[in-house]
Amino acid sequence: METLNKAQKGEVVQLLKELVAIDSSQMPGKERVEEEMASYVTHYCKAMGMTVDKQEVAPGRPNLMAHWPEQTGSKSLMLEAHMDTVTVEGMTVDPFAGKIRDGKILGRGTCDTKGTMAAFLTALRIAGERGQLPADKLYFVAVMDEETCCEGAKELMKTDFRTDAAIVGEPTRCELVTCHKGPLWFEVETRGRACHPSLPEKGRNAIDEMARLVSFVHGAYTEHIQHKSHPLLGRSTAQVTVIEGGTRINIIPERCRAKIDGRYIPGQSLDEIKTEFERMARQQLGPEASFHIVSTKGFLPLDSPVESPLVRKLQKVIRQAGGSGKPQGVNYFADTGPFTAGGIASVIFGSGDIAQAHTADEYLELDQLYRATEVILTLLTQNVGRSILGE
Ligand SMILES: [Zn+2]
Known part of the structure; x- marks a missing residue:
């Protein structure tokens, strides 16, 4: 030495x-x-x-x-x-x-x-x-x-x-x-249909859809990614960290965006993670929901x-x-x-x-x-x- x-x-x-x-x-x-x-x-x-x-x-x-x-x-x-x-x-x-x-x-x-x-x-x-x-x-x-x-x-x-x-x-x-771990940052958007809030059934509330997406991320999705663990790194995590939606108090919002910070243990490519997230989220929100991933950024x-x-x-x-x-x-x-x-x-x-x-x-x-x-x-x-x- x-x-x-x-x-x-x-x-x-x-x-x-x-x-x-x-x-x-x-x-x-x-x-x-x-x-x-x-x-x-x-x-x-x-x-x-x-x-x-x-x-x-x-x-x-x-x-x-x-x-x-x-x-x-x-x-x-x-x-x-x-x-x-x-x-x-x-x-x-x-x-x-x-x-x-x-x-x-x-x-x-x-x-x-x-x-x-x-x-x-x-x-x-x-x-x-x-x-x-x-x-x-x-x-x-x-x-x-x-x-x-x-x-x-x-x-x-x-x-x-x-x-x-x-x-x-x-x-x-x-x-x-x-x-x-590798970080993967998602920005996701839900789209609804604007209308007067006194007749909510005439439109579709994008914030409501995002709320369901948030519970999915912290619930079923987190449970899913935490099935596996790594001997030195523990388990993957995903957290909604930013949310913005709606424009005025008297309009049913047609758009809501959220950012999700995911930290993943080794084992999946970034594309695989993204595809899986999208598939599960779509399942969760139902076929009528308008949801898409706006952008992703990440590292292996x-x-x-x-x-x-x-x-x-x-x-x-x-x-x-x-x-x-x-x-x-x-x-x-x-x-x-x-x-x-x-x-x-x-x-x-x-x-x-x-x-x-x-x-x-x-x-x-x-x-x-x-x-x-x-x-x-x-x-x-x-x-x-x-x-x-x-x-
Ligand atoms: Zn440094």
């Missing part, structure tokens, strides 16, 4: 401070959010001897793909972290100072996810300098706009850039996350095979570093969604606790930062000249 010496610990902290000092927060109306971060990361990777490719998704908002051109292994592994953070509004600590207090570094992005980015870059740099690299083609990928809805990763998957596997950097307390859940060489090797190092190494499930989703859909075997690993992400006093324990760096460095140096993705 690699352990960082004092100088190396100082270096990873300094790197994180510099990343935190760059404002890459998603504030309403802000443009070119990741431009400065991207130029810093590009510089850092080039100084390591890496070539950096850039996908300009929007002006000043690129995805970066860095690798060592001399690495020509047949398999490829990406270490990935997003460059953006959530807003700094309402923060109770200086978001950019990277102040250190009680063994913690404070500021926006320390936990989500610049700490993990600093750990990945430092591990790559140390292993690279020593010439102790695995046979796999290693990529460091920094994406834009994860916090909105994994937009950067989605855009990257529209190109032909692919790796065999990915370690996505998000706060997991240096444990291994192999699965998360993550369910990485726990017997893959990457998972096994990471587990071993995590245990050596004092962690449990047990595969875990989480409630949030990440760039693993688009990557999985793009055919990349993905897991999540990183420093810090998701409970500290997006908070007013966001922080990262320095021990977590060191541990994440040591785990990734060990993963690289334990596999010098061999494939991490092979037996």
